[in-house]
Amino acid sequence: MREADDVTxxxxxxxxxxxxxxxxxxxxxxxxxxxxxxERRADxxxxxxxxxxxxxxxxxxxxxxxxxxxVWGGRIRDRRFRTEDRAAS
Ligand code: SF4
Numbered sequence: 001m002r003e004a005d006d007v008t009x010x011x012x013x014x015x016x017x018x019x020x021x022x023x024x025x026x027x028x029x030x031x032x033x034x035x036x037x038x039e040r041r042a043d044x045x046x047x048x049x050x051x052x053x054x055x056x057x058x059x060x061x062x063x064x065x066x067x068x069x070x071v072w073g074g075r076i077r078d079r080r081f082r083t084e085d086r087a088a089s
Pocket of ligand 1: 028029030050053055057060065071072
């Protein structure tokens, strides 16, 4: 049985997004979501560095560990090549 504070990475990200929204801020990816989910590798490579400075970087990266595609926490998740790159460093 899960404890009250034993949240999944996805739940932690959702909480962080909600907390950020309460400050009136939004992560940059919501302004151009297609770039973060594009099927073109070049688009993902351009999007990933733009995560730098995002206050959600850590929880987003943690949530991305379970994802197969897209940019999460500055990392490209791409199941087509079974790679994970730190493109934003
Ligand atoms: S770290 Fe996550 S929430 Fe922040 S801009 Fe990147 S993809 Fe969006």
